[in-house]
Amino acid sequence: MAVDEHYSIDVSAVSDFVAEQSDPDAGRYVFAYTITIRNAGRVPAKLLNRHWIVTDSDGKVQEVRGAGVVGEQPHLQPGETFEYTSGTQIATPFGSMHGTYDMLADDGTRFDAQIPVFSLGDRGLLH
Secondary structure: OOOOOOOOEEEEEEEEEOHHHOEHHHOEEEEEEEEEEEEOOOOOEEEEEEEEEEEEOOOOEEEEEEEOEOOEOOEEOOOOEEEEEEEEEEOOOEEEEEEEEEEEEOOOOEEEEEEEEEEEEOHHHOO
């Protein structure tokens, strides 16, 4: 399916290590991430579903699928943004995430918004 300038969603992410919820001795590293979704297209669109691919530094992959984000299915007008914070847990101090949002434009067109790869990392372990 061709996606043109009518259907364009920009996604950016920032992640932070959550030390107080992590337990490195038990192989549990928790990260919070804040996502900003912007409708850069010309048609209003609703976020229906999410598909995340979370990979730790050992190459273990977790896939997460579900309706909406943080219990919401935001409907974005052209130029409008939606921001939310969520979290994930992996077994190593470093990893990455990426994925797609399944979007439905007001004209009935369904398309995927790409979530670019972003890093998860315990910066306290960097020297």
